[in-house]
Amino acid sequence: MTKRASVHSKNLQTIFYPNSVAIVGTNKVKGTVPGDIFTNILDAELNGVIYPVSPGEKFIKGVKTYKYVVDIPDPVDLAVIVFPSSVCNKALEQCGQKGIKAVIIISAGFKEVGEKGLKKEMELLEIAEKYDMSFIGPNCLGVINTDPFSRLNASFARKFPAEGNIAFLSQSGALCTAVLDYALAKNIGFSKFVSFGNKADISEIDLLYYLMDDEQTKIILLYLEEISDGQGLIKAAQDVIQKSQKPVLIMKSGRTSAGASAAASHTGSLAGSDQICDVAFRQAGIIRCENIEEMFNIAIAYAYQPIPKSDKVAIITNAGGPGVLTTDAAIKAGLQLAKFSEETTLALKKSLPAAANIKNPVDVIGDARADRYIAAINAAMTDGDVGSVIVILTPQSMTDIDTIAFEIAQASKHYDKPVYASFMGEADVASGIRILQQHHIPHYILPESVCNPLATIYNFCQSLKTENKLVTTDLSFNKDAVNSILSSAQNDNKSYLPEYLAVKVIQEYGLPVLENRFVKTEDEAARMAGEIGFPVVMKVMSEDIVHKFDVGGIVLDIQSEEDAKTAFRSIHEKVNKAMPEAVIDGIYIARQVPKGTEVILGVKKDPSFGPVIMFGLGGIFVEIFKDVSFRVAPVSKQEAIRMINETKASKLLAGARGIPEMDVDSLAEAIEKLSHLAVDFPQISELDINPMIVLEKGKGCFVADTKIIL
Amino acid sequence: MEKEEVKNKVKKVVAQVLKIDQSEVEDDSNFIFDLGADSMQSIQLVAAFEEEFNIEMDEDEAVAVQTISEAVDFISGYLN
Numbered sequence: 001m002t003k004r005a006s007v008h009s010k011n012l013q014t015i016f017y018p019n020s021v022a023i024v025g026t027n028k029v030k031g032t033v034p035g036d037i038f039t040n041i042l043d044a045e046l047n048g049v050i051y052p053v054s055p056g057e058k059f060i061k062g063v064k065t066y067k068y069v070v071d072i073p074d075p076v077d078l079a080v081i082v083f084p085s086s087v088c089n090k091a092l093e094q095c096g097q098k099g100i101k102a103v104i105i106i107s108a109g110f111k112e113v114g115e116k117g118l119k120k121e122m123e124l125l126e127i128a129e130k131y132d133m134s135f136i137g138p139n140c141l142g143v144i145n146t147d148p149f150s151r152l153n154a155s156f157a158r159k160f161p162a163e164g165n166i167a168f169l170s171q172s173g174a175l176c177t178a179v180l181d182y183a184l185a186k187n188i189g190f191s192k193f194v195s196f197g198n199k200a201d202i203s204e205i206d207l208l209y210y211l212m213d214d215e216q217t218k219i220i221l222l223y224l225e226e227i228s229d230g231q232g233l234i235k236a237a238q239d240v241i242q243k244s245q246k247p248v249l250i251m252k253s254g255r256t257s258a259g260a261s262a263a264a265s266h267t268g269s270l271a272g273s274d275q276i277c278d279v280a281f282r283q284a285g286i287i288r289c290e291n292i293e294e295m296f297n298i299a300i301a302y303a304y305q306p307i308p309k310s311d312k313v314a315i316i317t318n319a320g321g322p323g324v325l326t327t328d329a330a331i332k333a334g335l336q337l338a339k340f341s342e343e344t345t346l347a348l349k350k351s352l353p354a355a356a357n358i359k360n361p362v363d364v365i366g367d368a369r370a371d372r373y374i375a376a377i378n379a380a381m382t383d384g385d386v387g388s389v390i391v392i393l394t395p396q397s398m399t400d401i402d403t404i405a406f407e408i409a410q411a412s413k414h415y416d417k418p419v420y421a422s423f424m425g426e427a428d429v430a431s432g433i434r435i436l437q438q439h440h441i442p443h444y445i446l447p448e449s450v451c452n453p454l455a456t457i458y459n460f461c462q463s464l465k466t467e468n469k470l471v472t473t474d475l476s477f478n479k480d481a482v483n484s485i486l487s488s489a490q491n492d493n494k495s496y497l498p499e500y501l502a503v504k505v506i507q508e509y510g511l512p513v514l515e516n517r518f519v520k521t522e523d524e525a526a527r528m529a530g531e532i533g534f535p536v537v538m539k540v541m542s543e544d545i546v547h548k549f550d551v552g553g554i555v556l557d558i559q560s561e562e563d564a565k566t567a568f569r570s571i572h573e574k575v576n577k578a579m580p581e582a583v584i585d586g587i588y589i590a591r592q593v594p595k596g597t598e599v600i601l602g603v604k605k606d607p608s609f610g611p612v613i614m615f616g617l618g619g620i621f622v623e624i625f626k627d628v629s630f631r632v633a634p635v636s637k638q639e640a641i642r643m644i645n646e647t648k649a650s651k652l653l654a655g656a657r658g659i660p661e662m663d664v665d666s667l668a669e670a671i672e673k674l675s676h677l678a679v680d681f682p683q684i685s686e687l688d689i690n691p692m693i694v695l696e697k698g699k700g701c702f703v704a705d706t707k708i709i710l
Numbered sequence: 711m712e713k714e715e716v717k718n719k720v721k722k723v724v725a726q727v728l729k730i731d732q733s734e735v736e737d738d739s740n741f742i743f744d745l746g747a748d749s750m751q752s753i754q755l756v757a758a759f760e761e762e763f764n765i766e767m768d769e770d771e772a773v774a775v776q777t778i779s780e781a782v783d784f785i786s787g788y789l790n
Contacts, residue, residue, distance in 0.1 A: 027748060034748075056728065056746020067744075086776060087743040 004129070008206040011134035014102035015202075016145045016192060016210075018078035018152065020049040022069050022100070024091045025083030025107075028060050033106060034082040036156045037142065041080070044153035044160045051076060069094045078102045080142070080154045085109030088138065089123045096131030103128070104154050105137035111198045112139050121200045128201050140197030141173035146190055147216050155195065164189020165218035166303050167211050169204055171196060171225045179292060187437040188300060191216035205229060208236040212244045219302050221295050222250045227277070230609030234284035234632065241285040247302055247460050249287045249295050252277055273606060280609045280632045283639070285463055287456055294452075297444065301453040304440035305418035308458045310387030312338035313451075314380035315361035317392035318368045318399065322424060322447050323361035326390060329448035333455035337361070344383040351375035366396045370403040374411050381415040388418045388454060392447045393432070395425050401432035409439030420454065422447035475673065478508040479680055486683055486710065495710055498541050500588045502708040506689070509677040511670050513703045516590035522568045528589055529564035535592040538567045540575050544582035551578035557592060564589070593704045597652055597662050598691035601671060603633070603678040605685050611678035615640075615671060617649035618691035633675035640671035653694060662694045666701050685709050711789050716763075717782045723758045724778065727751060737779045759785060 001009070026038040038052055038060055051072045052065040059065055066072050069079060069091070079095045081088055085107050095103055110121040121138065128135055136143060142155025146163040153160045157180050166188065170176045173195040183190065191214065194207060204222055211217045220240065227233055237248045281288045289295040313335050317323035327337060337360045340348070348358035352372055357363035362380070364372040373391065380386050391408055395401055401423065412419040420442045423429035436443045444450045482505050489497055497505065500518040507513045517528035518541065529536045540553030548554050552574025555567035568587055575582060598618030606612050609632045616628030629646040631639060644650050644664055655661035670692065678684060686709040694701040717737070725732040728745050741747040747755065756772045759765070759781070765788040775781050 025742075027746070029748065032748075054746060055742075055744055056730075056748070084742055084749070086774075087740060090740065090743045 004134075004201075005206060005209075007132050008134045008202050009209060011102045012202065012206060012210040014077050015104065015134070015136060015143060016152065017147075017150045018046075018048055018102065020051065020074065020076045021046060021078045021080060021152070021154065022051040022053050022066075022072060022076045022095075023154075024053040024069050024079050024081045024095070025087075026052045026054050026060060026065075028057055033156050037080060037082050037106060037154065040153040040155060040157070040160070044151050046153075047149055047151050048077070049074070069100070070098050072098070076100050078104070078152075078154070081105045081107060083107060085117065085120055085138070089120065089127060092124055092127045092133070092135070096127055096133055101131075101133050103133055103135035104140070104143055105135050105197075106140060106142055106154075106156070107137070108139040110138045111200065121198060125200055134206075135201045136194065137197040138200060139173070141170075141176045141195035143195070144190065144193035146193075155193075157193075159184060161193060162187065162189035163191075164303065165191050165216060166299050167192045167194075167214070167217040167220045168222075169194045169196060169207050169211075169220070170223040171199065171204075172223060173197060175223055175292075182292065182296070186296070186300075186443075187434075187440075188296065191218075199228075203229070203232075205232045205236045208233075208240050208248065212240040212246065218246060219299050220246055220248045221299055222248065224250060224252045227252070227608040230277075230280060230606065230632075234280050234286070234609070237281075237284045237286045241464070245464055247287055247298075247457075248285070249289050249298060250281060251289045251291065251295055252281075273608070276606045276609055276612050276630055276632070279612070279630045283632055285460070287460065297442075297449060298453040298456050300440075300442040301418070301420060301450075302457050302460075304442055305412075305420070306416050307418070307461050308388040308454060309417055310338075310385075311455070311458050312336045312385055312387045313454065314338050314340075314383070314386045314389045315392065315447075316364060316373065316376045316380060316389060317361055317394075317447075318364050318366055318373075318396070319392065319394040319424075320357075320363055322392045322394060322422070323363055326392060326422075326447040326451065327361055329451040330390075330454075333451040335451060335455050335458070338380075338383065338386040340380075341383055341385065344379050347379040347382075348376060351379070366394075367398050369398065369400050370407045373404050374407050377408065377411045377419070381411075381417055381419075386417065387458070388420070390447065390450050390454075391419060391421045393421070393423045393429070395423075395428040401429055402435055405432035405435035405441075406439075409436065409441050412439075412441060418442075418454075420444065420450045422450060475510070475676060477510065477673075477676065477680070481508045482677070482681060486681055490683065490710060494543070497708040497710070498543065498585065498588075499539065499706065500541060500586075502687075502706045503588075503590075503703065505708060506674070506677065506703060506706055510673045511677075511689075511703055512666065512700055514591040514593060516588065518586050518588055519568075520586045522565050525568040525587055525589060526561035526564045529558060530561050532589060532591050534559050536564065536589050537592050538564070538571060539588045539590075540571050541585045541588050542575070542582050543585070545575065545579060551575050551582075593693045593702050594695060596693040596695040596701070597649075597659075598704075599649060599653075599667065599694055599701075600628075601674055601689040601692055603674065603684060603687040605682070606632075611675070611682070611684075613643070613671060613675045613678065615643050616647060617652070631675070633678040635672060635675045637668045637672045640668035640675075643671065644668060661697045663697050663700055664694075665697075667692070667694050670701060670703075683710055711763075711786075713782060713786055716786050716789065717778070719762055720759070720778060720781050720785065723762050724755065724781075727754050727758050735778060737777075739778050740776050741778075741781075742776070763789060765789065 023038045026034045029035040052060045053069050054065040055067045057065045079100045081091045083091050110117040145152040176195045362376050422444045423432050515532045519525045536558045538555045600616045600618040602614040611633040627648045629643045653662040688707045691704050721735045
């Protein structure tokens with residue numbers, strides 16, 4: 001943990017649970033941010049003392065004001081700064097002098113307005129560091145803590161939300177107000193609600209770590225516009241998920257492919273930044289959501305109900321069509337229909353009319369009243385094969401909607417299995433939906449919409465059972481040798497390594513390369529070729545030549561020392577003719593790769609997540625089919641196998657239609673080692689191994705060609 | 711007009727617009743941080759200075775002025 005992260009960790013507790021709050025720069029004017037923040041803190045009935053600081057007022061709403069924060073005679077825990085940006089630095093400096101450690105800076109006019117604003121923001125950071133203060137913002141809506149031990153509404157949101165166990169963090173303040181309104185209508189409560197704005201000091205990473213230990217929080221939702229520290233974010237999310245078992249849901253906007261278009265290698269051009277974001281989130285166990293509705297659909301299912309016991313659902317409906325639609329959606333989402341036991345079938349038979357369908361999905365038929373629903377719910381809940389229950393209602397003339405809603409809520413309390421509901425329609429079912437929401441039965445307008453959140457939660461809980469660490473193996477490599485090669489190239493201002501050095505680099509990291517030599521004379525070529533053993537390949541090494549094959553710089557299938565001499569001369573002659581200005585540094589000789597399946601491995605650097613590893617089918621297919629998979633480095637061997645299996649190429653490697661099974665195990669080891677090289681040497685901006693030849697199972701794989709760009 | 715005279719007039723105008731005692735207005739007082747001016751009052755101050763000194767100030771530059779002494783220098787620039 002960095003020094004600042006440690007300071008934030010301590011100060012965040014004060015931000016959420018202050019005993020005293022100074023609102024610095026407030027005023028009496030209703031409908032303004034400085035005025036409304038004071039009113040909101042006052043109206044929320046803070047569990048602490050409030051000090052308005054307002055140089056222009058003697059009192060606000062009957063509360064004595066202070067001209068400066070340093071004038072307050074008592075200690076102050078939290079300062080909420082609402083002054084215009086031009087004087088925020090003065091206000092923060094005084095907070096530091098006063099000994100205040102926790103600050104929320106609501107004011108806008110910083111990084112978001114350009115260079116001048118960024119400078120002001122940096123000044124704030126310097127002041128905070130000087131006094132060991134931490135601040136949220138600037139340019140944010142503020143912070144809400146519904147915990148009765150705090151009841152802090154240091155925001156200019158219109159309403160104080162209900163108490164709950166969902167934490168919501170957002171980079172966008174405007175989205176926060178919309179979410180609060182949405183949540184209010186659906187009776188969704190929050191534990192902590194934070195708009196962190198420009199995240200100049202406290203970031204989403206600090207907040208994630210705080211919420212990891214927050215007893216009021218069961219699930220964390222995060223809206224992000226930019227990821228400035230991708231590695232930090234996935235590490236934090238991974239820690240939160242593994243240590244506290246709290247799901248982390250992220251909605252990430254601002255998708256761009258600009259990074260990919262600027263890339264110089266296969267790997268670079270194939271990896272879009274958003275795709276890498278997807279991969280990184282998946283690796284960390286983060287659930288990525290496309291929109292607010294999806295996010296809250298999952299959140300309410302997890303926050304308000306027990307976790308599903310299995311992936312097997314029971315569907316109870318009073319209409320056949322919706323039951324079938326939900327069944328389809330459940331199967332599509334990867335769930336299964338529970339198979340009822342004989343006892344369950346008997347219980348259903350006894351309590352439902354003869355016309356009812358007592359198999360799953362259970363149809364209690366259109367004229368069902370609450371008693372039939374409850375009988376069906378009780379029967380399903382007690383069945384050992386049922387992991388969760390979905391209750392569907394369509395409003396018929398005799399349907400006692402409100403009673404059914406109430407009884408569902410009551411029945412659900414008796415079981416440790418989740419119940420989800422869908423009361424289809426709008427006007428007639430509105431009061432029933434409200435009853436469900438009041439009792440925290442997750443409700444979905446369309447019954448099909450239940451299935452994806454349910455499957456997501458089930459998969460999340462399953463993933464907790466399998467360790468999902470980014471690094472699992474302790475490997476040792478000759479870092480010094482690689483460092484020496486890379487440093488020397490960088491000192492010579494080289495933008496890429498010649499192949500013989502690139503091969504040396506990956507060899508030091510244990511990647512399987514074929515025996516090779518670098519020679520400068522014809523006789524040396526013959527002798528070294530003989531040492532390596534035939535057949536060999538020879539390639540021209542020149543900084544001036546990018547496409548060796550096009551200028552006759554590659555000779556394959558050399559079978560003797562005499563052939564090696566001929567090839568040496570041939571390469572020089574052809575290259576001199578095609579590119580007379582090119583300086584030939586020497587000739588690279590390597591054992592010829594035996595035939596096998598060609599794959600590509602690569603590394604690229606993502607601006608947010610750092611080094612990323614790519615795997616795909618080699619040759620021309622990589623460009624045409626884009627059959628590739630990515631992971632943020634480093635990856636374990638197990639993760640590498642998952643990477644391989646994600647691609648269509650995995651079928652070729654697994655053996656099919658007379659093709660033997662290939663050595664996936666050694667390929668996965670190579671991916672793991674390559675990922676460590678990428679992490680250990682950030683100066684490698686891109687790396688391609690294209691192709692890597694994978695041989696039959698047990699015979700390994702070999703690098704045939706490699707390119708390292710610095 | 712001498713700078714001292716400009717300063718006294720500036721302080722008088724500020725006290726009137728912000729409805730505070732002139733004794734509270736010091737040379738290095740910041741309009742917002744020390745005297746509690748809000749955005750509306752900042753604009754009112756610019757208008758009051760223009761009327762008092764019979765000048766026409768660039769509004770963008772004028773609202774960037776933060777303290778009494780800065781205002782005195784700014785207005786003196788127009789007068790000279």
